[in-house]
Amino acid sequence: MAATTKANVDQLKPNMKILEFVRFAKPYQNMPEKVCKFVQHNFRGSTVDVVRNGKGLTCPVSQIQPGDTLRKVFDIPTALSKLTHVTHGLIPELKKRGFLEFKVQLPEGAATGSKQERREESVRQANEFIQKIKAGIEMRDQATGAAENMLDKARKGKPSPDEVKASINNIMSNTTPDAMSAIASLKSSDQTYAHCVDAAAIFETSYYAIKRRKGEKAIFPDEKYAMFGAFMHDFGKAKVPKDILESTVRFERESREMKLLQSHPVFGAELLSGMGMPDYIVNMAHYHHVKMDTTLNSSYPQGVDYDDVLLETRLVSIVDVYQALVGRRSYKKSWAPPAAIRFIDALAGVEFDQGIWDDFVSVMGIYPKSSLVELTDGTIGFVISVPEEDLEKPQVVIFRDADGNDFDHPTLVDLQEEEDLEIDQDLDHNDILGEDALDIFLSLEVS
Numbered sequence: 001m002a003a004t005t006k007a008n009v010d011q012l013k014p015n016m017k018i019l020e021f022v023r024f025a026k027p028y029q030n031m032p033e034k035v036c037k038f039v040q041h042n043f044r045g046s047t048v049d050v051v052r053n054g055k056g057l058t059c060p061v062s063q064i065q066p067g068d069t070l071r072k073v074f075d076i077p078t079a080l081s082k083l084t085h086v087t088h089g090l091i092p093e094l095k096k097r098g099f100l101e102f103k104v105q106l107p108e109g110a111a112t113g114s115k116q117e118r119r120e121e122s123v124r125q126a127n128e129f130i131q132k133i134k135a136g137i138e139m140r141d142q143a144t145g146a147a148e149n150m151l152d153k154a155r156k157g158k159p160s161p162d163e164v165k166a167s168i169n170n171i172m173s174n175t176t177p178d179a180m181s182a183i184a185s186l187k188s189s190d191q192t193y194a195h196c197v198d199a200a201a202i203f204e205t206s207y208y209a210i211k212r213r214k215g216e217k218a219i220f221p222d223e224k225y226a227m228f229g230a231f232m233h234d235f236g237k238a239k240v241p242k243d244i245l246e247s248t249v250r251f252e253r254e255s256r257e258m259k260l261l262q263s264h265p266v267f268g269a270e271l272l273s274g275m276g277m278p279d280y281i282v283n284m285a286h287y288h289h290v291k292m293d294t295t296l297n298s299s300y301p302q303g304v305d306y307d308d309v310l311l312e313t314r315l316v317s318i319v320d321v322y323q324a325l326v327g328r329r330s331y332k333k334s335w336a337p338p339a340a341i342r343f344i345d346a347l348a349g350v351e352f353d354q355g356i357w358d359d360f361v362s363v364m365g366i367y368p369k370s371s372l373v374e375l376t377d378g379t380i381g382f383v384i385s386v387p388e389e390d391l392e393k394p395q396v397v398i399f400r401d402a403d404g405n406d407f408d409h410p411t412l413v414d415l416q417e418e419e420d421l422e423i424d425q426d427l428d429h430n431d432i433l434g435e436d437a438l439d440i441f442l443s444l445e446v447s
């Protein structure tokens, strides 16, 4: 069987065969009638995935409508080989039309690198990732302290983002947001300060991965500023009394405490505007609890038009809930990352923007990095990669055999290369490893 892979338009080579069109430029979002007709005409007979009114839909291309956002074209009839057989002439044409990424079949004998070489590179990356997490833990503690100081200072009327910006600089030079975001589920966090750090890391990682894949420009001047923007989403909590903020009891819906807590987005917008922050930073703080169905009780402030909620803010709202679920607190059970993904998935299209949710999952995976999984042979390991090709088949670092004995040398298994092995179930770090989850993860020396 010929190998398939994902390729962006610059990676296309003559004699590849396009099996699917999987990423599109801006004109294919909320398609105007003209674009809609163009797609129907050129892909006649194909099947498409679109987002319509915030919900995903698979249908024949003939049924697409103006306003739909095109997500994927597949089952392309052989009669359209002019569009799928890659030639020197086709590549600039695809580029011009805004087709950005494809699932392609490689020409016979064109697999990239030997299996052994690919494995060695994966092992190297896995060990590097674990080292980055090690470095990230100290950075995270420092940034958590900076978040608390910033809120304390704002409480005394002296809001200043300087310490937080310095922490973000440290994170960027000593680790990666990608590694930081894997810590979220491994190490316990409080609901306010470490929450901001983890949410900022997860936001930065997912936002830029999405933007890169779509070939779109970021709204932020640079990656540090993106992380800063997400970091500040809960800044309004500076105006909520500390005892309410740090309380672990759940307040009644109509109570004074709950009303104060739910005012933090408005407080945040006031504070950030007062500090002269750009509109998009204010928007992220102001609207990160606004749900797609704005009539829900859990949507606040009330009376917001969802069209005013920026894409960046919609992503922050997803990241916010994801972090809250996977973040371990002393008083509640946390969710394993795959379980959190399934939970939010059920709310996408109602509470969260479906398209942005799909993008988030495509980059975070259905088994986000550091998820604990059991394979069909009974072995247990940590997920270490998010495959672009098939989210069910990540790379896993196996450290425990089916009888519960730990290996001396944990091994990397690439599920895309293993025909007889797959994920049987995801496991809860706490249930299986208790407080040792992080230490076990950090001690892995992959070979």
Ligand SMILES: [Fe+2]
Residues within 6 Å of the ligand: 233, 234, 264, 288, 289, 320
């Ligand atoms: Fe919030």
Ligand SMILES: [Fe+2]
Residues within 6 Å of the ligand: 195, 199, 233, 234, 320
């Ligand atoms: Fe939050």
